[in-house]
Amino acid sequence: MFELIGIPPQAFYAQLTLGLVNGAFYAVLSLGLAVIFGLLNVINFTHGAQYMMGAFAGYILLTLFGVPYWGALILAPIIVGAIGIVIERTMLRHLYHLDHLYGLLLTFGLVLVIEGLFRQQYGVSGRPYPNPLPGGQNLGFMFLPNYRLWVIVASVVVCFATWYLIEQTRLGSYLRAAVERPDLVQAFGINVPVMVTLTYGFGVALAGFAGVLAAPIQVVSPMMGMNIIIVVFAVVVIGGMGSILGAIITGYFLGLVEGLTRVFYPEASSTVIFVIMAIVLLIRPQGLFGKAK
């Protein structure tokens, strides 16, 4: 088949893997956005900056405190999530009764402040982060770098665990109920404001986790969040705002589509997701997995 279309199989599989790795980041990031939007009704534009903060938290933990990658993978999401909780308690909280636009403006403003601070401190050129899993597997038909494989596995585990937590556990049923009727859930004796704070912290921690995961394969730079978040928002629009499973599946799927486009028509690889977004918006404005309101 490869001879037929004139593409070397190695290149094909390499792009497929790269697509899956990108899809892994899209999935984890859009999942965090979906969780936050579901309960808070806030479009968290700061998500990209929080992803960048996760990468920098890993970098700072390593260079200043000697904490290795695996420790950072646990610590950085907690640190970034805790900062998210402070943001929710002090700022976001006051916007819930207002239009979505206000949340978007606040979180966008925060992006400018956070990225500015990091640029001031670290410049724009970026910092390298050592690969904790060098080497790779020769699968016969292709060479698979170990770290890429780890990224895919780690993201699948985190996405599945999050889906399970929300769809199959008691805590998750509180969350799903509060998405529908927060006032009623509270009238049953559940402290909804605390749940909202923790949910935001959790969504932000997912972004921080993705940041640490990205540190060894992307340059740790203050601008890394801006580059990816636009694509992730397109993913969320295509999947449908507020759908957990939709966010995950769409993330991986669009990563793959992007990878395949890079094989067959490289010129379109950076725009294909936006073309799909436009088509989905025309045909199914609520997104592939979203419910019409």
Place this chain on the structure above:
Amino acid sequence: MAETGTVLKVKDLEAWYGESHILHGMSFEIPRGEVVTLLGRNGAGKTTTMRCIMGMVGKRLGSIAFEGTETIKMRSDKIARLGVGYVPEERGIFASLNVIENLELPPVIKPGGMTRDEVFDLFPRLRERRNSQGTKLSGGEQQMLAIARILRTGAKFLLLDEPTEGLAPVIVQQIGEIIRDLKAKGFTILLVEQNFHFASTVADRHYVVEHGHVVEMMRNEEIGSNMEKLQEYLGV
């Protein structure tokens, strides 16, 4: 707390939704172990009164004392944890939760609530449908579920907002039996009803509400002699 006396005492309650002033000095009392109704036309302020008791109305003034505790400034989750169970007007069954998840959503706040099995014995229909999605149930089943889920919590004071609305007569009868059964078990119940005939089959006393305040209290046995006046109030 003694087993007699007043469970809920509402005094000079005022409430607003945004700019509109809904309650104008509501005052009434609910003695322990009684079923008490708020009767009145649409828009008289009955549902708003319930939402105030539950702490769900933003702007409220006056006094609401539950078991002697002032709750007028309390958050609704704290009020619920004092032992108040709420069945809202539109039943509030969650579409994204199945029957068991809906049933077990309200946390147990006091000992003495029913177990899942006891609830299912009381509502066998819900046991059959326990894995169905909440909003796939019929209206009657949803109402049963809305009542069933607060019986698990151990709350002894229940707020039922129009539990018979839109239901078939045979289901209304069943709900009447459940309410009488709960009263026999020692529950105290505040009921909002449009269906005056139904109210008279379960209640001990009625408060007639007009324009956001109580205009008259009648004991259930006095209803016969006050029928004309009542019909005027309710506009039937």
